[in-house]
Amino acid sequence: MLITIDLQSEIPLYLQLKTQLIKGIATGELAEGEPLPSFRQLSADLGINMLTVKKTYDQLKQEGYLTMHRQKGAVVNGQLHARMTDQYVLTLKQQLAPFITEAFCYGMKKAQFTAICNALYEELEEGKEND
Amino acid sequence: MLITIDLQSEIPLYLQLKTQLIKGIATGELAEGEPLPSFRQLSADLGINMLTVKKTYDQLKQEGYLTMHRQKGAVVNGQLHARMTDQYVLTLKQQLAPFITEAFCYGMKKAQFTAICNALYEELEEGKEND
Amino acid sequence: MLITIDLQSEIPLYLQLKTQLIKGIATGELAEGEPLPSFRQLSADLGINMLTVKKTYDQLKQEGYLTMHRQKGAVVNGQLHARMTDQYVLTLKQQLAPFITEAFCYGMKKAQFTAICNALYEELEEGKEND
Amino acid sequence: MLITIDLQSEIPLYLQLKTQLIKGIATGELAEGEPLPSFRQLSADLGINMLTVKKTYDQLKQEGYLTMHRQKGAVVNGQLHARMTDQYVLTLKQQLAPFITEAFCYGMKKAQFTAICNALYEELEEGKEND
DNA sequence: GTGGTCTAGACCACG
DNA sequence: GTGGTCTAGACCACC
Structure with a gap:
């Protein structure tokens, strides 16, 4: 799985990494039980500090x-789902x-916003089917 | 206009304030030409630092x-919109x-996610109608 | 509240600290809403690294x-309790x-073990009453 | 005697093994003079490293x-007990x-905690009777 | 001042 | 080799 880190971004490195790993799990690219690279390996590959990877x-x-x-090392855990509590919602x-307020301020219509969300959602669903 | 600040939140105070003011302007609750409270007044009302209000x-x-x-003091400026650049999208x-990836991981269906967004969007639109 | 760290102990520093803070909260010595010292302050007082305190x-x-x-800074949170799920038990x-197996191996009787637990439990309860 | 190793656990493998063997000896399931399996055999059965068994x-x-x-090979030695020093207590x-502090924080009553301990203790005692 | 993040080293126990 | 912990610096945004 390809992971890219943008050192220029203002998003913390560990969050960039976390987001991409979660996406990998969501799409099934990282299957249940599959081992992830070790801290040292991944930190060396990405050129960032071990602790940053460990934090993720x-x-x-x-x-x-x-x-x-x-x-x-680290292995992907199955049995997600069923965690969609009211609290989470x-x-x-x-x-x-x-984000919605901001989009509204910028004059974006509800339909366009929905379209963006749907597009992102479908990306994930397709990724999952292709496994 | 009612403004609420959550000191517990991890969102910076100035951003909380900014978002709510923009929302007020977007919905028309803060009409064009209307003056905003002074730094001193607003900071006292909200119990936050004057500098934070000034920054906003x-x-x-x-x-x-x-x-x-x-x-x-500060007065609301009309003519918003038309700023929705491709960059913004x-x-x-x-x-x-x-957020979508996480929701997907937690087993939320696209329809439910869309419903949440629509609900939030309609809150804003109704606010605008009622002015 | 007095906190002591044993640098010689094989128990990680952050766990020693964590245990003592939780105990403080349990006994009510650290009351709801009470602020804790900042990272820098506490780490300086205890002579340990900021990150170790932050981790705690x-x-x-x-x-x-x-x-x-x-x-x-950090403030004590009320509304614990009601978290005693079956999972936790x-x-x-x-x-x-x-620990019980070990005690049993060492010839400790059930009554003695229970007595130890009760003593520890009552320490906390008394601490709470005296607030 | 059935021994189970949890590779997921954060408890070191050699400790898991050691605890269970001690338990077997304590309950009499492993009687005095009885030989234990060889390193090679046991490590193969449990799917762990020979060195781990040897260490145990x-x-x-x-x-x-x-x-x-x-x-x-290794044979069980009788004459346990009488090692319960004050230091151990x-x-x-x-x-x-x-653990007690945490349980207290989570709202568990002393009686419930004691009940849990007693249940665990009695499991061991019954094991001993049934030999 | 505060917390949030990151780095570049280090030592340890475990396997 | 792995993860777990710790240190001593640093920079940033926020208040």
């Missing part, structure tokens, strides 16, 4: 995406609100 | 939402992507 | 004991099992 | 649970404290 792995572990393994709404 | 006004002014008057997609 | 705070935050605050049993 | 046996030998025989209290 720690968060993914805490959120249930990964399991850390003394022998095999609430949090999501709060997170989306500012 | 500065940005809004710089983005064309406000005009500063020596006597009237691209940025928006990048910002939305992680 | 991060975990306590993630477990719901704390809320991080841009202005006030199961985890607890797994964590306790080895 | 070494420690058990050093703690007096086993005796190594050039021909018979102190250590145990320190180890249990964090």
Whole structure:
């Protein structure tokens, strides 16, 4: 799986990495049980610090995406889903609100916004089918 | 206009304030030509630092939402919209992507996600009609 | 609140700190809403690294004991309890099992073990009453 | 005797193995004089490294649970108990404290905690009776 | 001042 | 080799 880090971006490195790994899991590109590269390996490949990678792995572990393994390193965890609690939906709404307000301010129509979301969603779904 | 600041939030105070003011302008709740409260007044009302309010006004002014008057203070500037560049759409997609990926991981269906967005969007549109 | 760190111990520093802070919260010595010292302050006081303190705070935050605050620093979070899920009880049993097995091997009677636990429990309860 | 190793666990493999062997000895499931499987056999059965098994046996030998025989391999050593020093009791209290504090924070009552411990204790005692 | 992030080293236990 | 922990610096945005 190809991972790219933009050192210029204002988005923290560990978040860039996290987002891409989650996407890999979502699309199935990183299948359940598949091992991820070790801290050292990945940090060397990306040219960033070990701790930054570890921080990412720690968060993914805490959120249930990964399991850390003394022998095999980090492996992808199945059994996501069924975590879509009301609490999550609430949090999501709060997170989306500012973007929607901004889009509205910029004169974007509801239909266009929906189209963008659908496009992103379908990207993931297609990725999953192609596994 | 009611403004609420969440000191617990990880969103910077000035951004919370900015978003709400922009929303007010977008919905028309803050009409063109209407003066905004002074730094001192607003910062006291919200219980935050004057500098934080000033920073918000500065940005809004710089983005064309406000005009500063020596006597009237800050007044709302009309003529928004028509700023929806391709660049903005691209940025928006990048910002939305992680939330959509996460929702997808948590098993949320596209329809449910769209429904949430539509609900948020319609809140804004209704606000505009009721002015 | 007095916090002591044993640099000689094989227990990680951040865990020593975490345990003591949780205990402080449990006994009510750190009351809801009370601010904790900043990273820099506490790390300087204890003579350990800032990141080690931050790591502790991060975990306590993630477990719901704390809320991080841009202005006030870290503050104690109320509304614990009601988190005693079946999952937690199961985890607890797994964590306790080895200690009980060991005690049993060393010839400790059930009554003595229970007595030790009760003593520890009552320490906390008394601490709470005395607030 | 059934031994299970959890590769996911954060508990070192050699400790998992050691705990279970001690438990077997404590309950009498592994009777005095009974030979244990060879390194090679046990490591193959459990799917772990031979060195890990050896490390476990070494420690058990050093703690007096086993005796190594050039021909018979490792054999169980009787005469346990009577090792419950004050030092051990102190250590145990320190180890249990964090779990009890956490349980207390989560709203667990003393009675429920005691019940859990008793249940675990009785499991061991019954194991012993049934031999 | 605060927290948030990142780096470049280091040592340890485990396997 | 792996992950787990720790240190001593640094820069940034926010308040």
